[in-house]
Amino acid sequence: MQNQLLKEANEFQEKLSAWRRALHQIPEIGLHLPKTVAFVKKELEQMDIPYTVYEESSCIVALIGSGEKCFMLRSxxxxxxxxxxxxxxxxSENGCMHACGHDMHTTTLLGAAKxxxxxxxxxxxxxKLLFQSAEETFQGAKAAVDAGVLENPRVDAAFAMHVAPNSENKKIIYGEYPMTSVYGFRILLTGKGTHGSAPELGIDPINAGVHLYLALQELIAxxxxxxxxxxxxxxxxxxGSAFNVIPHRAVLEGSLRTFKSEVRDYIICRIKEVAKGVAATYRCEVELEVLNDVPAVKCDVKLNEEIIQSVRELDSELKAYPTFHVMGSEDFSYFGEKIPTSYFFIGAGVDNQDEWVGHHNPHAKFNETCLPTAAAIYAKAAMDWLENHG
Incomplete structure (x- = not known):
């Protein structure tokens, strides 16, 4: 049995696909997404939905309804x-790609808005509808929070979903700890450049880097x-840039992902200690730089259950499992530090499973038939939460 919202969403499947394909052809990266913002603004205006654009971060906030309680949907x-x-x-043909399905997410939120x-x-x-930039670089959510998107009106709870191109279409997974923290770092090793024929006259940062790479892996092992x-x-x-030159510098960049803060803190401390120790052993200078430091995604258990109940009422044939616990990361966690949040995965695998690949793959394909379902889930989750709490 299908809920009325899902029936309505299915009626504009063609519009959802058209939105998604238009967005797919204008992929943009980082905090500044002028073409994407212009597209979303145009559609919101046609739906007569008021919005605010945060120019510094290319985030768009739209509002529907009124009242004391406020529920946020984010894409x-x-x-x-x-x-x-x-x-x-x-x-897309501009060298960038929606290989993580964010064009699907933007379309889902536009569908929910409708x-x-x-x-x-x-x-x-x-x-409150939040169209967010720079998730891939872990900058967008923090920029949105700093800009005040959780205020005026103050957000009481928030929900987001992510499509999965390598999962059964419309299958949903959720959990209390769905995704890890991510600590990104850069290590700069400085040696002494010299001719490749006389390594004894220099200090080889590649040699130090190789030993450092192995030592860092042993922290986990x-x-x-x-x-x-x-x-x-x-x-x-x-x-390096030449086969017969020992270079002056080497750069290593990496990421650490964990669920527990104590494990994270211990490994970060050891990364610093090992880097300094290895560099000293091989006579290099070393500098460490933090690239990003994003908390783990922790979902509110009660909110999870409320939204899952909404999902089950939406379509009795939808499959939902409490198995979402992966080593990927998401800056949606910044909202979870401020308010109760839920974050789900929804399957978007194409019909031919031989074509299934994971996120960030240049061959990634997404099944557009999940778009009405995702849009209806967003809409029903928001309506039900306000009904229960408003």
Missing amino acids: DMDALPVREESGEPFA LLKSHERELRGTV REISAMEEAVLTIGRFES
């Missing part, structure tokens, strides 16, 4: 610096219990 809008190879007829606007008189409070959950990845190791 991110930014893309990745990935050249698309999906083969889709609407593939539903909520048509039911505005039924709302027992205010729904030998200093953290196998019962804990932690991932330390070096994603960039760069040095």
Whole structure:
């Protein structure tokens, strides 16, 4: 049995697909998304929904309804610096790609806006819609919080979802601790450059970097219990520009992901100690820089259950499992430090499972048939929460 909101959303499936494909062809990265913002503004204006644009961060806040209580729905809008190879007829051609599905998220929130606007008189409070930039760089949510998006009116609770291209279409997962914190760091090793034929006259930062890379991996293998959950990845190791030159510097950049703050703090301390120790052993100078430091996503258990109840009432055929617990990260966690939040995954795998790949892959494809369901989930979650709390 389907709820009326889902029936209404299914009726404008073609519009949702058109929005998504238009957004897919204008991917933008970081905090400044002029084309994406212009697209969203135009659609909100056509729906007669008032909005505010935060120019410094390309975030858009729209309001539907009125009342003392306020529930926020959030979708991110930014893309990745990935050249698309999906083969889709609407593939992007500007060197960037919505390989994480944020075009789907933006479309979902526009769809929810359309539903909520048509039911505005039924709302027992205010729904705040946040179209957010720079999730991929972990800058957008903090910028939004700092800009005051949780105020005027003050947000009481918030909900967001993420599409999964490698999961059964419309399958939903949720959990209390769905995603980890992420600590991004850069280590700069400075040696002494020299001719490749005379290494004894220089100090080789590549040699130091290789030993440092191995030592950092051993922190997880030998200093953290196998019962804990932690991932330390070096994603960039760069040095030198010629085959016959020992370079002056080497750079390593990486990320640490954990669920527990005590595990995180211990490993960060050891990263610093090991970096200094290895650098000293191989006679290099060392500098450490923090690239980002984002908390883990922690969901409010009661809010999770409320929204899952809304999902079950929406469509009895939807499958929902309390199994969301992955090593990825999300800056939605910044909102969770301020207010009760929930964060779900919804499956968006295409019909041919041979084409399923994970997020951030240049071949990623997403099933647009999940868009009406996602939009209806957003709308019903907001309406039900206001009904229960307003």
